[in-house]
Structure formats: structure tokens, C-alpha cells
Amino acid sequence: MNYKIAQRAAKLSPSLTLAIDSKAKAMKAEGIDVVGFGAGEPDFDTPQHIKEACAAALAAGFTKYTPAAGIPELRQAIADKHQRENGLTYKPSQIIVSCGGKHSCYNIIMATCEEGDEVIIPAPYWLSYPEMVKLAAATPVILPTSDKTDFKITPAQLRAAITPRTRLFILNSPSNPTGSVYTPDEIKALGDVCVEKGVLILSDEIYEHLLYDGAVHKSVASFSPAHYEHTIIVHGFAKAWSMTGWRLGWCAAPEPIAKAIDAIQGHSTSNPTSFAQKGAVVALNGPQDHLRGWLGEFTQRRTFAWKKLNSMPGITCANAKGAFYLFPNISGTGLKSTEFCARLLEQEKVAMVPGIAFGADDYIRMSYATGMANIEKGLTRMERFVQGLKK
Numbered sequence: 489m490n491y492k493i494a495q496r497a498a499k500l501s502p503s504l505t506l507a508i509d510s511k512a513k514a515m516k517a518e519g520i521d522v523v524g525f526g527a528g529e530p531d532f533d534t535p536q537h538i539k540e541a542c543a544a545a546l547a548a549g550f551t552k553y554t555p556a557a558g559i560p561e562l563r564q565a566i567a568d569k570h571q572r573e574n575g576l577t578y579k580p581s582q583i584i585v586s587c588g589g590k591h592s593c594y595n596i597i598m599a600t601c602e603e604g605d606e607v608i609i610p611a612p613y614w615l616s617y618p619e620m621v622k623l624a625a626a627t628p629v630i631l632p633t634s635d636k637t638d639f640k641i642t643p644a645q646l647r648a649a650i651t652p653r654t655r656l657f658i659l660n661s662p663s664n665p666t667g668s669v670y671t672p673d674e675i676k677a678l679g680d681v682c683v684e685k686g687v688l689i690l691s692d693e694i695y696e697h698l699l700y701d702g703a704v705h706k707s708v709a710s711f712s713p714a715h716y717e718h719t720i721i722v723h724g725f726a727k728a729w730s731m732t733g734w735r736l737g738w739c740a741a742p743e744p745i746a747k748a749i750d751a752i753q754g755h756s757t758s759n760p761t762s763f764a765q766k767g768a769v770v771a772l773n774g775p776q777d778h779l780r781g782w783l784g785e786f787t788q789r790r791t792f793a794w795k796k797l798n799s800m801p802g803i804t805c806a807n808a809k810g811a812f813y814l815f816p817n818i819s820g821t822g823l824k825s826t827e828f829c830a831r832l833l834e835q836e837k838v839a840m841v842p843g844i845a846f847g848a849d850d851y852i853r854m855s856y857a858t859g860m861a862n863i864e865k866g867l868t869r870m871e872r873f874v875q876g877l878k879k
């Protein structure tokens with residue numbers, strides 16, 4: 489049988505991060521002692537009070553369809569979060585709860601982009617953005633950056649990339665995969681260009697709460713009413729509440745866009761899981777003290793890993809100010825990222841993600857969402873690997 493695959497799917501690249509993760513897991517299952525730095529999720533458990541609220545909802549029979557855009561209680565809790573933490577006023581009708589931040593990104597791109605449209609994406613980028621743009625039959629326009637500029641684009645670079653076809657600019661700060669964080673002034677300047685040119689901003693703020701060294705997060709929507717009107721915020725429960733498997737995220741959008749997303753969701757996934765939403769209400773409205781401990785752990789691991797990476801021959805690493813990734817430059821080793829990661833996994837049983845997956849072939853991504861003992865062991869092995877290359 490010759491199965492015809494639709495162009496939109498045939499053109500997609502499979503997720504390399506998921507592929508590396510399954511390879512490492514398969515090696516582990518064979519009894520091989522693999523150290524995995526591929527994880528895109530916190531290694532901490534979901535806080536207990538959130539799990540309990542979900543379990544109570546399940547026990548009470550909260551197991552039926554909810555409104556496609558989420559339960560009113562959760563949409564209100566999200567609106568309250570944006571008011572309280574970001575100074576942004578959203579009506580619950582502007583909030584759409586979806587099956588993860590990734591799903592929110594997809595919905596937004598589907599609601600706003602079509603054939604002939606261009607979407608500006610700074611590289612290194614989260615690998616799903618360009619693929620989603622292609623699914624919408626639109627064209628990704630990639631703006632390269634490097635560690636020399638802390639992986640940030642300039643307003644001039646953004647301005648030069650905008651054409652009459654530009655529909656959307658995707659901003660992700662703090663960033664996956666680099667951990668880079670734009671300052672409020674830098675965010676405002678990028679927002680100014682979009683406002684002037686009438687370009688919408690998809691602002692992926694899922695790592696908002698994971699910040700180090702005094703870095704601050706300011707949403708691009710918060711600088712003026714015009715910035716607000718040009719911005720769609722993406723957020724979710726995966727990272728700051730360690731709820732990746734719950735599949736819950738949201739977007740906060742201007743009313744007409746929220747309406748379009750509501751309709752798309754109503755005909756595709758319908759509502760996000762009912763009882764999971766009850767847990768999410770408590771995640772937002774309940775205590776946030778779990779974060780302090782997590783940030784302390786992350787800071788310690790990041791500092792150790794950053795120093796260790798910089799001590800290796802041929803490796804340089806910018807110190808990330810957010811998320812839980814480091815993005816070392818491996819160009820001094822003479823290898824490109826795919827070969828580097830394949831050999832590192834083969835020889836030393838250490839899993840890292842090749843930067844080429846994020847549009848940056850001179851780098852690799854290390855997630856430090858794993859315990860300190862693992863980090864010490866894995867980086868000692870990586871050091872041996874890199875020293876071996878130099879001989």
C-alpha cells in the first residue's frame with residue numbers, strides 16, 4: 489500500500505529532543521548507565537496541594553466536558569494572576585485554557601497565520617515554532633543570533649526583517665534553549681518596533697518565574713495599551729509548577745483572537761481535562777513557596793555546570809539568567825552538534841541535545857533539571873570526552 493502523506497505533515501521535521509530522550513531511555517532500559525541532560529521538564533514533583541485538589545475533583549465526579557476554553561474559575565484565576573504579577577488587565581473571555589503551552593502556541597499560529605504570511609523567529613528557537621508555522625502554511629523567517637550578543641536580537645535586526653507579509657513575531661524570554669533573558673528595556677524596544685509596524689507578538693512567557701542573578705521579567709504587553717493590543721501571551725503550568733504531564737497551558741489575547749482560538753479548540757481538542765483544571769486553579773491561587781526551594785537548587789546546579797563547562801578545552805558557555813538550560817558553544821572542538829552529541833552518547837553515555845535542533849549547529853543544549861550527583865558525573869564524563877578530542 490502506498491500511503492499518501494499530506495504535504496503539511498510530510499514537510500515536518502520530527503522532534504529531535506524527543507528522539508534523543510527516547511534513545512537515552514532505551515539505553516537505560518538495556519541497563520546502560522546513561523546520564524541524561526536532554527530533559528525539557530523540571531525533575532521536581534508537582535506540589536502536593538495541587539495534586540490533592542485534582543484528586544478531590546476526580547473523587548467528587550468532576551469528570552465531564554467543561555467549556556472548550558476552560559472552566560470560568562480557572563480563566564478568572566489566570567486573569568487575576570496577570571493583574572497581580574504583570575499589572576495586565578484581562579477579562580476571563582480573553583483567556584483560553586488549552587492542553588499545554590505548546591497547544592496554545594499552535595492555536596495562536598493557526599488563528600492568525602496562513603499561506604503567504606511570514607513569522608519572525610529569532611534563533612536559537614524552541615524547535616516547535618517553525619514547524620507550527622509550516623503547519624499553518626506560513627513561512628518562518630529565522631533571525632540568527634550568537635552567544636556574543638547573549639542570543640538576543642536587536643530592534644534594528646527585527647525592523648530589517650519585517651516585510652508587508654509579516655504577521656507575527658515570536659518572542660521567548662526567558663528562552664528555551666539558551667536560558668537568555670531580555671531586559672525590560674530590550675523587550676520594550678522590540679515591542680516598539682512591532683507596534684510601529686503593526687506586527688503581532690506571540691510572547692511565550694512560560695519560564696517567567698525561573699530567573700537567576702536578579703534578572704527580572706516584564707511582559708511586552710505591559711508597556712502601553714498599544715503593546716497590550718499587539719501581544720498574545722503564552723503561559724502554562726508545566727515549568728513553574730512542574731505539571732508537564734497534566735497538559736495545561738493558556739493564552740491571554742485580544743478579544744477577537746481569543747474568540748478565534750476558542751472556535752478552533754472547540755472543533756479540535758474541546759476542553760482541557762476537567763479535573764486537571766481544578767488542580768490548576770489551586771496552583772495559581774494557592775501558596776507559591778515551592779518555587780524558592782526549586783530556584784535555590786537550579787541556581788546551585790547552573791553555577792556548577794557553567795563553571796565546569798567553561799573549564800573544558802574547546803567549550804565556552806554563556807551564563808544563562810533563566811529557565812533550566814545552558815547552551816555551550818562547542819565550535820572549539822571542531823565538531824558540529826549532531827556528531828558531537830552522537831559521539832558523546834556513544835562513548836561516554838551522556839545525552840545532550842544537538843543545537844541544530846534549535847537552529848544553532850555550533851552549540852549543544854544541556855538541561856540541568858536533574859540532580860547534582862548526575863550533573864557532576866555527566867560533566868566529568870563529558871570533560872574526558874572533550875579532552876580525548878584534543879589529542
Ligand SMILES: *Cc1c(COP(=O)(O)O)cnc(C)c1O
Nearest residue numbers: 588589590614664694724726737
Ligand atoms: C515547555 C515549553 C512550553 C510549553 O510546554 P507545555 O508542556 O506544552 O505546557 C512552551 N514554550 C517553551 C519555550 C517551552 O520550553
